Amino acid sequence: MSGKNPGMDMTTLSALAEPNRMNIVELLRDGPMTVGEIANRLGLRQPQASKHLKVLSDSGILEVKAEANRRIYKLRAEPFQALDSWVKSFQRVMEDRFDNLEDYLRELQNKEKSQDHSNG
Amino acid sequence: MSGKNPGMDMTTLSALAEPNRMNIVELLRDGPMTVGEIANRLGLRQPQASKHLKVLSDSGILEVKAEANRRIYKLRAEPFQALDSWVKSFQRVMEDRFDNLEDYLRELQNKEKSQDHSNG
DNA sequence: AAGGAATATTCCTGTCAATGAATATAAAAA
DNA sequence: TTTTTATATTCATTGACAGGAATATTCCTT
Numbered sequence: 001m002s003g004k005n006p007g008m009d010m011t012t013l014s015a016l017a018e019p020n021r022m023n024i025v026e027l028l029r030d031g032p033m034t035v036g037e038i039a040n041r042l043g044l045r046q047p048q049a050s051k052h053l054k055v056l057s058d059s060g061i062l063e064v065k066a067e068a069n070r071r072i073y074k075l076r077a078e079p080f081q082a083l084d085s086w087v088k089s090f091q092r093v094m095e096d097r098f099d100n101l102e103d104y105l106r107e108l109q110n111k112e113k114s115q116d117h118s119n120g
Numbered sequence: 121m122s123g124k125n126p127g128m129d130m131t132t133l134s135a136l137a138e139p140n141r142m143n144i145v146e147l148l149r150d151g152p153m154t155v156g157e158i159a160n161r162l163g164l165r166q167p168q169a170s171k172h173l174k175v176l177s178d179s180g181i182l183e184v185k186a187e188a189n190r191r192i193y194k195l196r197a198e199p200f201q202a203l204d205s206w207v208k209s210f211q212r213v214m215e216d217r218f219d220n221l222e223d224y225l226r227e228l229q230n231k232e233k234s235q236d237h238s239n240g
Numbered sequence: 241a242a243g244g245a246a247t248a249t250t251c252c253t254g255t256c257a258a259t260g261a262a263t264a265t266a267a268a269a270a
Numbered sequence: 271t272t273t274t275t276a277t278a279t280t281c282a283t284t285g286a287c288a289g290g291a292a293t294a295t296t297c298c299t300t
Contacts, residue, residue: 007146014137019130026127029213035247048289050248069246069297077214084207090200093149104152104192155277168259170278189267189276
């Protein structure tokens with residue numbers, strides 16, 4: 001219960017941290033697209049495209065709609081919202097304590113003195 | 121020149137897409153911290169901590185301040201701003217074409233007809 | 241029903257990156 | 271100057287994961 005909440009879903013990040021997958025995500029800005037179209041536009045082989053799309057779907061970044069033979073992939077809003085709030089929470093923190101570095105240095109100095117080994 | 125701008129720096133993402141590094145970043149919400157303190161609090165060995173900190177620094181997520189013996193690491197605002205604008209650009213796009221899926225389906229149908237192989 | 245198109249899955253292989261252990265470097269303390 | 275503290279770096283090992291090739295599956299077309 002002592003919330004050590006990582007907050008951000010790691011699968012989202014690791015899914016995006018791969019060039020081809022990032023390219024897919026960027027491509028899908030243009031709207032929903034079939035596997036074949038994605039593979040063509042990005043110069044990927046169909047199986048690799050499918051694999052990357054699976055990773056992206058599993059992580060919740062994309063969703064699929066089966067249309068007969070085709071599978072149409074499109075972006076999902078949720079993970080981007082999650083990323084957004086995560087980033088914002090950091091921006092807030094950084095505004096506050098923007099440069100407590102000097103405070104921290106003084107803390108360090110004090111600790112030194114409190115555990116002072118010199119015989120005074 | 122034909123701007124195929126990935127926009128988002130991949131090193132930022134891949135740096136964050138590793139649990140220990142994410143933990144470090146989360147920990148540094150509390151403010152700047154030395155290597156030893158980070159290692160202790162996260163139960164990491166010092167060398168591993170240093171290595172992860174190097175990755176985070178190289179990617180621009182952290183910056184170091186050398187203070188005598190110690191190295192004090194702290195968060196940098198810039199990569200979070202970059203992430204923020206990247207995410208926002210997506211949110212805008214998704215608001216617009218939120219569900220052009222049906223449009224796309226009709227496009228598909230049309231293409232089928234235009235490249236119709238039946239003898240008319 | 242047969243053939244073909246679109247997509248997914250499996251298996252293998254190579255590569256990269258995280259880990260552990262040991263060691264190097266730098267500064268502080270004695 | 272020797273020792274100790276704090277941190278970085280090197281090297282070898284290992285595990286995860288992306289790519290390639292082949293194949294399975296599903297649906298459409300004829």
